[in-house]
Amino acid sequence: MSSVPKKDMKEMITQYEQQNSRRVSEDPWRCGFHLMPVVGWLNDPNGLCHFKGEYHIFFQYAPMFPSDSLKAWGHYSGKDLLHLQYEGAAILPDTAYDQDGAYSGTALVEDGKMYLFYTGNVKRDGDYDYILSGRESNTMLISSEDGINFSEKKCILDNGDYPPDYSCHIRDPKVWRENGRHYLALGGRTKKDKGTVLLYQSVKPGDFEYWELVNEITTEDTFGYMWECPDFFRLNGKMVLSVCPQGLEAEETRFQNVYQSGWFLPEGDIGGEYRLETFTEWDMGFDFYAPQTFVDDKGRTILIGWAGVPDAGFEEPTVERGWVHLLTVPRELTERNGKIYQWPVAELDQMRGEKRNVPEGVWTANPGGRFDWIIQNSKRADFEVWISEELKIAYSGGHVTMEFTGDMGAGRTVRKAECHNLNQMRILADSSILEVYINGGELVMTTRIFPKDMDYKVMLVVNCLVPDTINNSLWYL
Numbered sequence: 001m002s003s004v005p006k007k008d009m010k011e012m013i014t015q016y017e018q019q020n021s022r023r024v025s026e027d028p029w030r031c032g033f034h035l036m037p038v039v040g041w042l043n044d045p046n047g048l049c050h051f052k053g054e055y056h057i058f059f060q061y062a063p064m065f066p067s068d069s070l071k072a073w074g075h076y077s078g079k080d081l082l083h084l085q086y087e088g089a090a091i092l093p094d095t096a097y098d099q100d101g102a103y104s105g106t107a108l109v110e111d112g113k114m115y116l117f118y119t120g121n122v123k124r125d126g127d128y129d130y131i132l133s134g135r136e137s138n139t140m141l142i143s144s145e146d147g148i149n150f151s152e153k154k155c156i157l158d159n160g161d162y163p164p165d166y167s168c169h170i171r172d173p174k175v176w177r178e179n180g181r182h183y184l185a186l187g188g189r190t191k192k193d194k195g196t197v198l199l200y201q202s203v204k205p206g207d208f209e210y211w212e213l214v215n216e217i218t219t220e221d222t223f224g225y226m227w228e229c230p231d232f233f234r235l236n237g238k239m240v241l242s243v244c245p246q247g248l249e250a251e252e253t254r255f256q257n258v259y260q261s262g263w264f265l266p267e268g269d270i271g272g273e274y275r276l277e278t279f280t281e282w283d284m285g286f287d288f289y290a291p292q293t294f295v296d297d298k299g300r301t302i303l304i305g306w307a308g309v310p311d312a313g314f315e316e317p318t319v320e321r322g323w324v325h326l327l328t329v330p331r332e333l334t335e336r337n338g339k340i341y342q343w344p345v346a347e348l349d350q351m352r353g354e355k356r357n358v359p360e361g362v363w364t365a366n367p368g369g370r371f372d373w374i375i376q377n378s379k380r381a382d383f384e385v386w387i388s389e390e391l392k393i394a395y396s397g398g399h400v401t402m403e404f405t406g407d408m409g410a411g412r413t414v415r416k417a418e419c420h421n422l423n424q425m426r427i428l429a430d431s432s433i434l435e436v437y438i439n440g441g442e443l444v445m446t447t448r449i450f451p452k453d454m455d456y457k458v459m460l461v462v463n464c465l466v467p468d469t470i471n472n473s474l475w476y477l
């Protein structure tokens with residue numbers, strides 16, 4: 001695609017989508033209520049917002065993957081989160097500022113306009129150092145009156161504007177308004193390989209073109225060499241910083257994927273003196289990264305993540321079927337006593353059809369591979385859930401484990417998280433993805449699964465002699 005004249009790019013993508021989306025849609029591993037690319041590759045959610053009565057969900061999109069991995073933004077929109085329409089490619093890498101990728105970014109809705117901020121990626125060919133000088137990272141701005149047609153692109157920050165002690169890895173703007181001022185956060189990597197967030201403030205209130213650096217947000221000791229996709233937002237009045245650190249050492253019950261994604265509750269003032277202490281991962285499963293939040297018209301703070309991880313070394317089996325990756329369901333966030341809970345937005349309950357109780361210890365059919373299963377465990381008994389003979393989710397000895405029985409390669413065997421007093425587990429299954437919410441969403445584990453048989457059976461095994469310890473309800477979706 002890079003060699004195609006830029007003006008023809010949109011047309012070429014549309015044509016390619018028309019020619020290939022039918023074949024892709026016939027894949028039994030396609031999902032029913034998760035957002036996927038119509039063809040090709042998807043990664044981070046981008047530009048999430050509620051604008052003029054509609055939800056807008058953009059995403060990193062490489063339609064012609066694997067033959068071309070150049071990133072554009074794809075776009076879904078709709079009046080509610082259950083009925084989202086694909087709107088085509090929205091931001092194309094078609095200028096000198098973003099020729100090697102319209103990378104991730106966010107939306108700001110203000111004065112009847114949607115503003116999108118993103119990273120224009122430009123790779124430098126030749127004898128450049130990959131970390132220090134191999135790319136230009138342009139912070140770009142476009143706006144829209146209707147969410148579909150966009151203004152000319154403007155570059156508002158470029159490599160010359162970033163601090164001199166930084167590598168060329170600076171990206172993924174988040175912009176928000178607080179106390180009448182606008183802030184812009186960028187994820188970064190210093191020349192000393194420390195992950196940080198650069199915090200800018202608009203020079204004049206209401207002006208998005210001029211920004212001054214006000215702070216560098218990071219931990220005291222190095223916590224990963226690079227922080228991608230920063231997001232600042234308030235929950236229950238408290239400031240939250242969500243980031244994706246790269247380069248953390250794996251531990252037995254933490255940091256088990258190649259890159260991490262989680263949150264801090266910064267203490268103090270992020271514009272001045274602050275401290276970042278505890279980092280909590282958003283999701284302890286195999287497939288989660290680069291989440292983004294937004295507030296909708298009902299005042300809900302909603303998070304959507306990419307159900308995938310970059311550089312994980314796992315070749316998704318859907319690639320040969322013409323598509324790869326998807327987004328998680330929208331999760332409403334709430335905060336209680338310093339903990340953040342994630343819960344599928346309530347409107348997803350409307351999908352529930354026939355309800356049944358899964359009897360213990362016997363395989364139960366699961367037509368179509370789509371269900372919402374809530375297991376109540378009032379006496380905190382140890383139990384196991386089996387998804388065919390392929391995946392076991394077990395609560396035992398103060399841990400939850402998610403374990404594949406076969407060898408999928410790339411370290412996709414087991415994920416283990418600490419969990420004491422498991423009183424509830426909800427499994428949302430959609431053909432080739434499972435999202436597991438524990439204790440009201442205090443702990444979440446997401447995984448892709450590629451079952452041989454799409455009507456995969458499920459089984460519940462309770463390891464407790466006391467009768468009636470566990471009740472469950474499973475709805476077909």
Ligand code: FRU
Nearest residue numbers: 060071103104171228290310
């Ligand atoms: C995170 C990320 C971002 C970047 C985008 C490119 O997955 O690497 O940092 O903007 O993906 O697709």
